[in-house]
Amino acid sequence: MKTFLTSFLIFVFSFCQAQLKLDKKDLKNLIAMGEIYSLNPNARGEEFAKSMDSLRTPKLNNIVDKSIEIGKAQKTILDSKFLSRPSNDELIMWYVIREIHYNRVSKTKKPRDVKDVAADVLSRKIDERWLLDNYYYRISGAVGTLFNESDLSAVNINIETLGFKNKTEKAIFFFNMVDRLIGGRFKVLMTLKKNDKIVEFIKKLPKFNNKDYYYYQDFDFEDFDFIGYEITESYKKRDINNLYDTLISHFIALSYIDGKKIGEVVYYNSILYQPKYFEFSVAKKDLETIYERSK
Template identity: 45%
Template structure:
């Protein structure tokens, strides 16, 4: 009798989240994840037509987002897609991620059906769900910025249904990184003119330049990537430091010293409490800090 009760309640737990969605919807979600995993950049000619066939009420927004992301369509930067999705959609995006990572793994342990069942029925940190959502759109943000001037665009982080500073920082990091991560590559290539051309096309955040957002005092948490776990702040604040330093170097090389100093004093480069998240950059940041703060 005890065994029967345990089995019964285990069955109820494992099917509860699943039963909220129709069998057809879950099957189409799994098919969508498989298509995404095989062509997550949307390079194949049949990518759009293949996922269009999978539309349902709950999958429509995901499919629209994937199409606009792979095309680098400006619509992906609109409030329709930057606004935080509901919990069901965020879970669906996580199913897509986990099936994709499972397919990439050399030691594939689960079927896609098992992955979907597991994700839909287990509690997942809302920060992971939200970061995963914006990360899936990240490639579209970057494609748009390759040739578009976004300098007239402002992202007001208070307008996207984000409930606290952690969630606003998650959106900021995903957006800004897609635009400025290229700075360190261009700096290494000594292509300062191109870097500054990109800088001139950057959007603003809360009506401020990207480097003026300099407060990230939320509690750190683990970021879980593909077979990798690391500090969320180390991952993103280090990237920001690298881009800021690259930007400063380019400004200095073009004798725009006032602009370089302005960037320094308005950014997290003046905040030693964040240096610990920069890893190998910390000695350089400390040295720069001491130079600018000599009495």
């Protein structure tokens, strides 16, 4: 009974009653921002910055500042102003921008009027976890771009100080950051058998809570359905699986370049050695086999 009640309360209070009230100017400018973003999702260039800046209002200032900062992809994107959890009102406005973009690029749905798209988002309940994932997807993209050329090894990202409500929100932040820093990057490099390049990036990674990223394994939260771009899937199966792919590449590359003993540090201190999470990985059977041999 207690478990059921806990799950029910998590479900109920994870939804944000949108109904954000925007005046005509704020709404008009937010819709314009969505259209500008959709044509330039990386937020790059002086023209993008000027266009966004021209749409400032007191209500939209944070959206403008962060959009421009995303395009710059400089170390300032790691400031708490950008990494901290925004208010729900701000998260809803970011979701309006997302939905305007998806409405334009959809290959399966007939585009709707952008005013209708915005009105729909602003009138319905939206899972806060979806809102949060959308925001950190935008921010982490800039962090990933910054990491292309920057050594972030002196940076510590303290997840505990960013205003998250619970371990679910912390995990959403963590998954986005790690995936955009090294997730896709490691997959490509592993396919190309560039173990040396993987190790180069490993040495430039920031810390999370004063430790290497692989130490973070606080993923005992209620799973939920996540709606991405025209697909609904288990959040844990998507993101824990992605993390496993990253960790496997990390472990293999480090073992090849620096030796088995160094690689084992990653294995024994990460979810590679946590069987309770294996079910979320497509490599479940391999992980179980290695685990049994390593005990």
